[in-house]
Amino acid sequence: MDGFSDIAFFALLSKEGSMRSAAQQLGVTGPAVSKRLAALEARLGARLMQRTTRRMGLTPEGERYLVEGARLLSELGSLERAIGGAAAVPQGLLRVNATFGFGRRHIAPALGTFARRFPEVEVQLQLSDRPADLAQDRFDVVIRMGDMPDSRWTARVLARNRRVLCASPGYLQDRGAPSSPQALTRHACLFIREGDEAFGTWHLRNGAQTETVKVRGPLSANDGESATAWALAGHGILMRSEWEVGPLLRAGQLLPVLPDWRLPPADIYLQFHGGAHLPAKTKALVDHLVEVFAPQRPPGRADASW
Numbered sequence: 001m002d003g004f005s006d007i008a009f010f011a012l013l014s015k016e017g018s019m020r021s022a023a024q025q026l027g028v029t030g031p032a033v034s035k036r037l038a039a040l041e042a043r044l045g046a047r048l049m050q051r052t053t054r055r056m057g058l059t060p061e062g063e064r065y066l067v068e069g070a071r072l073l074s075e076l077g078s079l080e081r082a083i084g085g086a087a088a089v090p091q092g093l094l095r096v097n098a099t100f101g102f103g104r105r106h107i108a109p110a111l112g113t114f115a116r117r118f119p120e121v122e123v124q125l126q127l128s129d130r131p132a133d134l135a136q137d138r139f140d141v142v143i144r145m146g147d148m149p150d151s152r153w154t155a156r157v158l159a160r161n162r163r164v165l166c167a168s169p170g171y172l173q174d175r176g177a178p179s180s181p182q183a184l185t186r187h188a189c190l191f192i193r194e195g196d197e198a199f200g201t202w203h204l205r206n207g208a209q210t211e212t213v214k215v216r217g218p219l220s221a222n223d224g225e226s227a228t229a230w231a232l233a234g235h236g237i238l239m240r241s242e243w244e245v246g247p248l249l250r251a252g253q254l255l256p257v258l259p260d261w262r263l264p265p266a267d268i269y270l271q272f273h274g275g276a277h278l279p280a281k282t283k284a285l286v287d288h289l290v291e292v293f294a295p296q297r298p299p300g301r302a303d304a305s306w
Contacts, residue, residue, distance in 0.1 A: 004076060006040050007069035010048065013037065014066055017056060090284040091120035097132040098125065098143040101224040101244055102268065107143055110292045114285060121281045129193070129222040134271055140282050142271045145241065146264065154274025156286060159293045162242050163263035166254040171234040177257060178237075181211035184258075188236035190227045191220035202239060204261040211261075241266050268293075 009026075013033065016022040023030045041048055048062035058066065098107040104127060111123050126132070131144035134153055143158065167177075171188075178184050181204045191200060204211045217236050221227050224244055231238035232248070237257055248254040270289060272282055 004073065006043075007065070007073055009036060010040065010062075011066060011070060011073070013049075013056075014058060014062075019056075088280055089120070090118045090281040092279075092281055093122045093124065094141070094281045094285060095124045095126070095139045096141045096143070096285070097137065097139045098127055099131065099145065100127045100129060102143065102145065102241075103127040106243070106293075107289075110289055113292070114288045117288065118281070118284055121284070123285075131271075134273070140272060140279075141285055143268065144271055145266050145268050153271050155272075156270045156290060157267055158270050158289055159243070159268045161266045161268050163239055163266045164242055164245065164249070164259075165237055165239050165257035165261075165263070166231065166245055166249060167237045167257055168232055168234045168253070169255055171231075171236065172255055172257075174234070177255075181213045181258065181261060184213050184215050184237065187215070187217075189215040189217035190230050190236045190238045191217060192224050192227050192240070193220055193222045203264055204258065205263075206261045239263060243268070 012025060013019075013022045016025060019030045019033045019037075023033045026033065037049065044061075044065070046061040047059050048065055050057045050059055096107070096111065097103075103125065108125060111125055115121070115123055126139075131142050132139050134142050145161065175187060178187055181202070184202065189200075189202075200215055200217075202213050202215055204213065219227070219230050219235055221230075224240060227238055228240060228244060228248070230236065231240075231245075232253060238245070238254075242249075245254055249256060270286055272278075272286060
């Protein structure tokens with residue numbers, strides 16, 4: 001028997017005042033109660049009750065065990081009620097990870113509205129150049145981009161997205177637009193170092209046709225906004241997510257390159273610990289983000305306009 005169940009047993013025995021009455025409450029035999037009390041006293045190395053044929057009385061050690069044990073049981077009950085309440089009401093610390101560009105531009109504002117909606121939740125946002133490890137880095141929610149996340153965790157699609165190749169009108173006027181993926185090898189290309197992707201290797205698909213191209217260029221960064229600024233300044237061709245360059249493409253500040261060719265998937269996912277005991281704070285954030293990004297998740301669409 002564990003210590004807490006022993007305390008509860010001893011409190012019941014003291015309250016009932018006899019082995020027989022305690023046995024009836026527990027649904028066991030009188031000898032079973034006597035045997036358990038003897039085992040408890042042997043474990044503690046102290047006599048807790050003085051027993052005669054007519055009555056039982058607490059020893060000084062028994063009184064201390066009863067009083068302090070009752071306090072411990074009360075504290076345990078408070079702890080379990082607090083934990084149970086946390087599972088029902090969004091409250092407590094919530095740690096969130098996202099990549100720099102998407103996190104700064106989209107997740108941070110969404111967390112601001114979440115904080116107003118759920119003031120009992122303390123949110124810590126950490127931005128990084130690559131998604132964190134959900135378990136190892138002890139995050140509650142990780143926002144990641146690309147292929148479906150690790151199947152060990154629960155994932156929800158936050159927004160549909162795609163990668164595009166683009167360049168400034170000035171660069172394309174000076175250098176011409178590539179007519180095929182292999183023509184990219186003759187152009188200056190701009191790189192974002194992120195994740196575990198092979199640096200400088202671009203994979204393109206047009207129907208059943210696939211091309212893998214090793215490209216080169218003068219500039220690279222681990223920050224998408226820096227690379228986008230270089231593209232706007234005419235330094236080369238950029239591969240970037242549509243959520244970042246979509247407005248620039250619509251404004252004509254950047255122009256699409258090889259628009260018939262598709263690049264690796266870049267859908268945006270929420271990754272979190274799932275299961276039957278998902279904390280209320282995590283569920284509230286997941287539901288909030290899914291609601292906020294619903295316009296970027298139209299049914300039947302493979303991509304989204306940002």
